[in-house]
Amino acid sequence: MKGEDSLLVSAVARFFALGGAVGRLASALVFQQVLSPARSAETRQEKLLATLVRHTGEITGLLGRLKGGAMKIGQMLSLQEGL
Secondary structure (H helix, E strand, O other): OHHHHHHHHHHHHHHHHHHHHHHHHHHHHHHHHHHHHHOOHHHHHHHHHHHHHHHHHHHHHHHHHOOOHHHHHHHHHHHOOOO
């Protein structure tokens, strides 16, 4: 039973780690939208790009450390050009 418990805990931990990273990306994008009326178009684009690069790097690094289904999804996405 102990092995099954550790698998469940690690699966749940992986789920929450990935969910947290995606949640941080979503909240950062909402924050960018809230601030967008106060910024010039050029600044908006720069800030949006910086936010996307930072958070996609975090998610990519996390997917590289995961196992199971999330790892397979990350591998499939990494093969797609332009994503």
